[in-house]
Amino acid sequence: MAYMPVTESMFLIAETREQPMHVGGLQLFIPRPDQSSTELAEEIVTTFQSCTDVSALFRKRPASPVTVLGNVAWSHDDEIDFEYHVRRAVLPRPGRIRELLRYVSLQHGALLDRYRPMWELHIIEGLEDGRVALYSKLHHSLVDGVSALRLLERALTPDPNDRNGTAPWDNALVRRRSTESTGDDRDLRSRLTSAVSATIDVAGQVVGLAPAAAKVAMRGLSDPDFVAPGNGAPRTILDVAIGSARRFAADQWEIDRLRAVAAALGITINDVVVAMCGSALRAYLIDQDALPERPLIAALPVSMHGEGDKTGNAITAIMVSLATDEPDAHRRVDSIVASARSAKSVVRELKPLQALALGAANIAPLAFATVPGVVQYTPPQFNLMISNVPGPSQDLYWNGAQLDGVYPVSIPMEGLALNITVTSTAHHVNFGLIGARSQVPSLQRLLTHLDHALEELEKVAEVDQSR
Template sequence: MGYMPVTDSMFLLAESREHPMHVGGLQLFTPPEDAGPEFITDVLDTLRSQTNVSARFRRRPADPVNLLGTTWWTEDEDIDFEYHVRHSAVPRPGRIRELFQLTSRWHSALLDRHRPMWEMHVVEGLQDGRFATYTKVHHSVVDGVSALRLLQNSLSTDPDDHTCTAPWSPTLRRGKPSVDTRVSLGRLLPEVLDTVGSIAGLLPAGVKIANQAFRDNNLITPLDAPDTLLNQPIGGSRRFVAQSWEIERVRDIGRKAGATLNDVVLAMCAGALRTYLLEQDALPDKSLTTAVPVSLRSSDNLDDGGNSVGLIIATLATDVDDPAERLATIRASVQAAKAVMGELSPLQILAMSAMNGAPLALTPLPGFVSHTRPPFNVLISNVPGPKEQMYWNGARLDGVYPASIPMDGMALNITLTSNYDKLDFGLTGCRRTLPSLQRMIHHLEDALLDLEKAVS
């Protein structure tokens, strides 16, 4: 058995039937031109034959799962691939809509803690001839960055490469030397001293952030979020929708407005949420705020499992009608948050991020969500993806759509990833709390068009 870090166990502790705590992803592929009718069956056979499984995909909570299971990991030596790797098909007429309905249903179901906590569905039956895979892994095992990295490790830039591995197969970092993981006092002592220093600096850092908030009107805090339709108690059923946009359209807006790609993405989401809430007659007078995850991984630990992420909070300027002014307001808010974060150590960033999101840990308490204000209104995460056109066993990767985690008081999660020349958005929401969530896809396109007009 191995000790389970608190940053991982908290996702198990927070999980309930209404709050599944796994991250997922839907991938769309175009089969190679010479693919025959047995292509999907051959893919399944190839996947199930890759029985050399990395440690993290053999991991499950120790028995009993409700006690030691939140403290210790155990590893299963024998993996039931018939259970973990599943063959599925979309019902007729086989549109993307039916694929999203299936994904919504799979993403609503809890993972079995008595087995390694992951599943992969290989899906055929789409009317355009493409196929899909839906994979989900518990958040205690991987975060979004490491999950996407595992996917990329199983892909190839060569369309003629039919030897691609499965995401659970052990992989070596290409071009990187092996690392000596033995611990010596000489190496450990500086790390310990650095950690102690960071902890000692938490209180001064908190005071500094508070003072900065008073001086800088652009700095958003957890006290600034209004109550909205997005911040209600949720049920266990999910609705998942997704869409892709050309990355060059977003970059062009950023160049003309002097903003980053992420600033424009936030402005897209802000415009779409503003329209959606206006349709529901539920737009507050005060602007919505967003939490934006920031990866704390260095270039040397991108492939590591576990969780290493901080949060900044920014305005979405949904109280601003003009798209260009809204983008400028969002940019100023993000810059203010980054300026504060730039003066903190990674440990201090983690601690401050935990404080920003601390109220979410109390949402399971009866009545807490109904009688408190949210620390922020929506989570919007942009995870870097492949920069080249990728293939999997000769099939072209057309889309990588993240499916993430709504929770009580946070009924919508927007996660996107870059994929060669596109941005692939995945929206995951509570089916009961957020009616007609699929309309957000149209609102995102309208928001992008409005930004293009505003900066032209």
């Protein structure tokens, strides 16, 4: 039995029937020229179920009895029931993307079993275009979004001729990564010195929490672009209590289009992503006759993982205005970028522990969201989360089958009926939108609005360049 850090236990404590706390991903693969989609699906299932040397992460489950120890300690299963965890499904005809997204929507609303290691992997065939889909589902107490994506990547290869495909939980992958990350020649003295220095640094950061908090508060008063903790967000149709049913929508855009806009406006690709979301949400809320006078506020998770440290949970959060009150596209993107830059500059001025504390202060209201009446009677701190998780920068393959799309599937919560998560691949930026089914009507329309938002930004970039 192992102690469970609070950064992991909080996701178990926050979980309710209406608020499952698992993250997921939808990956699409193009079969090799010499195989059918059924053959690829069979190959994946056989390989995954035969990989019995399972890494510790995929053997972890809440300690028994789960109602007493399950939120404070981990236990590990020696054997995995692969028939339960690795599932094969065939979509109903005609096998459109619509049927695939409906399948993911239904599966993502179901809780994971706490008496088993908290993950599932679904191999889905029957798509009319011949691709095979993998839908993964892991509890957030095990991994954050960055870690979940890395688990996928480590089982893939940039070599299309490699036929050594294995499962993401293969312990050989963990051992290989461990060897690569600890293969330096530092002696014991240097390692001990580093450990002592790190301990002293943490102590200094704790002492500096109060001054750091005062600095953040002063920045909120002096900088109109900075959204400080406690400033609050407008009440919208997204800030409501939710049911357990989910609706998932996803699409991708060529990354070169976003790069061109970013280069023309002198901003980052992430700025373009957030600006797309701001414009799309403005249009969506106008459709619903529900656009508030004040701008929506988005919480943007920021990974605190260091080099070689890509597992577990290590995130903070910043608040960014989406400028949904601004009808002019050019002024809207300028306002969003200014808000994001201000928030990032504050985080950069803080020590890592202080930055984590700032993130905790930003998202602290979520800890009370399941208390009856809190969502209805307290003003929201922010209206939704928008996450951008960097993905692979090159084409990847599994046993010669090419990865053709990666769509994150995240978590709606009480008071946060919509979550937008984005990840990039070699050629595309992939948007995954997950919403509470009853509380976010016509979620798929947001995809159309995102497309229009990118076209709008391209026009803004053209005008800006012509000046």
